[in-house]
Amino acid sequence: MTIVLGAIADDFTGATDLANNLVRGGMRCVQVIGVPSAPIQLDDVDAVIVALKSRSCPSEEAVSASLKALTWLQQLGVRQLFFKYCSTFDSTDQGNIGPVADALLDQLGARQTVMVPAFPVNGRTVYQGHLFVGDRLLNDSGMQHHPLTPMTDADLVRVLSRQTPHGVGLVAHATIAQGTEAIQQRLEALARQDVRHVICDSVSDGDLERLAEAVSSQPLVTGGSGLGQALPERYRRQGWLAPIAEPGRLQSASGRALVLSGSCSRATLAQVDAFLERHPGAGFALDPLSLAKDDVQWESAFGFALKRLADDEPVLIYASANPEKVHQAQAELGVAQAGELVERALSQLAASLVNEGVGRLVVAGGETSGAVVSALGIQALRIGEQIDPGVPWTQATLAGRSRPLSLALKSGNFGGIDFFTRAFEVLQ
Numbered sequence: 287m288t289i290v291l292g293a294i295a296d297d298f299t300g301a302t303d304l305a306n307n308l309v310r311g312g313m314r315c316v317q318v319i320g321v322p323s324a325p326i327q328l329d330d331v332d333a334v335i336v337a338l339k340s341r342s343c344p345s346e347e348a349v350s351a352s353l354k355a356l357t358w359l360q361q362l363g364v365r366q367l368f369f370k371y372c373s374t375f376d377s378t379d380q381g382n383i384g385p386v387a388d389a390l391l392d393q394l395g396a397r398q399t400v401m402v403p404a405f406p407v408n409g410r411t412v413y414q415g416h417l418f419v420g421d422r423l424l425n426d427s428g429m430q431h432h433p434l435t436p437m438t439d440a441d442l443v444r445v446l447s448r449q450t451p452h453g454v455g456l457v458a459h460a461t462i463a464q465g466t467e468a469i470q471q472r473l474e475a476l477a478r479q480d481v482r483h484v485i486c487d488s489v490s491d492g493d494l495e496r497l498a499e500a501v502s503s504q505p506l507v508t509g510g511s512g513l514g515q516a517l518p519e520r521y522r523r524q525g526w527l528a529p530i531a532e533p534g535r536l537q538s539a540s541g542r543a544l545v546l547s548g549s550c551s552r553a554t555l556a557q558v559d560a561f562l563e564r565h566p567g568a569g570f571a572l573d574p575l576s577l578a579k580d581d582v583q584w585e586s587a588f589g590f591a592l593k594r595l596a597d598d599e600p601v602l603i604y605a606s607a608n609p610e611k612v613h614q615a616q617a618e619l620g621v622a623q624a625g626e627l628v629e630r631a632l633s634q635l636a637a638s639l640v641n642e643g644v645g646r647l648v649v650a651g652g653e654t655s656g657a658v659v660s661a662l663g664i665q666a667l668r669i670g671e672q673i674d675p676g677v678p679w680t681q682a683t684l685a686g687r688s689r690p691l692s693l694a695l696k697s698g699n700f701g702g703i704d705f706f707t708r709a710f711e712v713l714q
């Protein structure tokens with residue numbers, strides 16, 4: 287059967303989040319890390335997700351990587367394209383959501399796309415074009431302090447209008463509530479006014495189902511994984527997808543357990559605190575200012591982890607810090623360098639500690655996960671059981687290792703407070 291969906295995700299945790307929801311909808315998914323350099327086996331696959339690290343890089347790089355992914359997916363003959371970005375619309379005035387969406391539309395020869403970041407089960411909803419995280423507007427949710435893409439405006443029409451020269455419009459909730467026909471009529475009316483990007487309100491799974499029905503035949507849809515949760519059922523009704531497939535089972539996990547965290551989100555900071563409270567002495571804090579000086583802190587972190595792993599004790603290495611500390615590091619080092627130092631330190635720890643027997647690895651943060659997965663040389667991930675909404679266990683085959691590596695890539699703001707402990711319980 288034809289591959290139904292080809293997705294391009296702007297970060298690695300976002301890619302596994304989308305894959306997780308598609309698998310739960312009964313689609314057989316493969317997640318690849320960048321465009322594969324050699325042909326890969328895609329028999330019996332309904333969806334292919336290309337994970338990029340294009341959320342925070344210069345927009346020209348994001349556009350070029352996304353178009354390369356699109357070309358590859360077009361060659362596979364996929365029926366619909368999905369541009370996956372964050373449910374908190376992480377971006378800056380330079381992009382990358384607007385420029386990438388424009389470039390994808392151009393290459394597809396399509397005139398319009400919907401923008402649907404909502405993921406209600408995780409508290410992300412959009413009403414009158416304004417993004418909420420739980421009961422807070424985006425700019426008051428903690429996302430205003432994000433180290434790389436601070437979100438200081440919750441009005442997505444306004445946010446996106448700064449990123450594209452094209453028209454940006456809204457399908458408001460009153461229309462979504464009326465159902466498919468009303469949504470399609472509104473999209474058509476906006477297209478006639480040359481509105482190219484359409485932010486869509488959605489406050490419930492029902493809204494996402496109505497939207498999915500309205501857009502499941504469009505060449506390109508964009509948004510968070512909430513829309514991805516609703517699409518498989520539409521594809522099935524359109525006859526594009528066989529009845530519910532058995533989502534693949536992963537091999538049993540083996541090896542030592544390690545948690546690495548480079549996310550500074552409110553949720554991750556609470557998860558770090560909860561883990562350290564439950565396992566006193568199990569954490570090692572990295573600090574970009576020390577990392578910038580020499581290798582001493584990295585070596586200490588490595589030694590600390592080795593010792594605890596040898597004793598089979600829980601271990602968490604983290605750079606996660608409150609906004610004051612992050613700003614202090616950024617003021618001295620610059621935003622990009624502070625981030626890079628942390629990403630390099632954590633990804634080198636991952637590579638070295640996997641060599642020392644780590645087989646179950648949890649990574650918190652999308653950029654951080656991108657750096658770790660790249661350092662490990664992983665090319666593709668199989669999707670397994672969900673730990674919390676949006677975060678599944680995955681498995682990767684590594685060169686020179688007989689057993690696969692089990693890997694959970696946690697989006698910054700996802701997961702319950704006990705995530706770092708519960709993740710390993712789910713594996714047993």
Ligand SMILES: Nc1ncnc2c1ncn2[C@@H]1O[C@H](COP(=O)(O)OP(=O)(O)OP(=O)(O)O)[C@@H](O)[C@H]1O
Pocket residue numbers: 297299300372432433434548549550551554573574605606607611612615616624625626627628629650651652653654655696697698699
């Ligand atoms: N103490 C720190 N000071 C400055 N920058 C930091 C610090 N700790 C982490 N960082 C950087 O902040 C960025 C956090 O982004 P990351 O995407 O990993 O987390 P997140 O945004 O919370 O997760 P997600 O993208 O999944 O929502 C990374 O580039 C990381 O290196």
Ligand SMILES: O=C(O)[C@@H](O)C(=O)CO
Pocket residue numbers: 297299300301303304371372373374405510511651652676697698
């Ligand atoms: O949509 C989300 O919130 C996540 O999948 C994500 O992209 C975080 O990096």
